[in-house]
């Protein structure tokens with residue numbers, strides 16, 4: 001604390017505006033660390049959040065694919081959660097300017113593996129694992145703090161926000177996103193990931209502002225269901241579920257699979273609005289076991 005201590009000894013009226021901004025940042029960061037924001041690193045979404053994400057995404061996939069995914073659900077979950085072991089690495093980040101992160105590249109890599117393996121006899125189980133791994137990296141690019149437009153390095157409240165998102169998960173709504181995904185239509189899998197990262201990156205600054213309004217750190221106790229951090233977490237979760245489902249469907253189609261019988265596939269237009277299967281038509285008390 002020696003350096004912070006000397007910063008605190010500076011009189012405010014000796015600082016120019018840039019120094020004042022720097023000092024506010026130092027104080028906010030050190031205060032956040034003191035109240036436990038700097039604890040051990042966690043994944044962009046926690047293990048529990050990702051498990052529910054998988055189940056919500058299965059509900060948005062065509063019946064033939066959903067049947068396969070359900071049959072090998074444990075492998076799908078492992079594919080999704082195994083990469084959590086290296087979560088702090090560059091593979092799990094995707095900065096929109098392209099200067100840092102390889103998550104979009106990982107989406108493309110594991111997607112291509114999945115399509116290849118789906119076409120091989122008796123290897124469907126392994127293919128489903130690859131679909132789970134591709135989904136892991138889709139979830140990563142749909143987590144805003146993984147896609148900072150700023151310098152490399154996670155914000156001090158990263159882990160705190162991850163845990164907040166898990167805590168609020170029962171209140172998230174999954175809303176079917178019917179917007180087409182042009183990148184997938186062209187089979188540009190890495191671009192699909194980068195487009196998602198660019199969209200996610202716009203939420204980094206609002207989250208930061210909510211954590212440190214006027215430079216003073218806040219705890220998540222201030223974030224109710226009308227707050228920006230809650231809204232961003234809920235929206236990002238829903239976007240991840242949609243992106244995973246539309247990627248799985250695309251890969252399944254690429255491998256020659258049946259896409260019939262699913263009126264609620266993300267990215268497909270509809271003549272009449274249909275409620276999301278994932279949302280279950282209520283806000284609270286999701287009945288997932």
Ligand SMILES: [Zn+2]
Nearest residue numbers: 083087092140
């Ligand atoms: Zn990851």
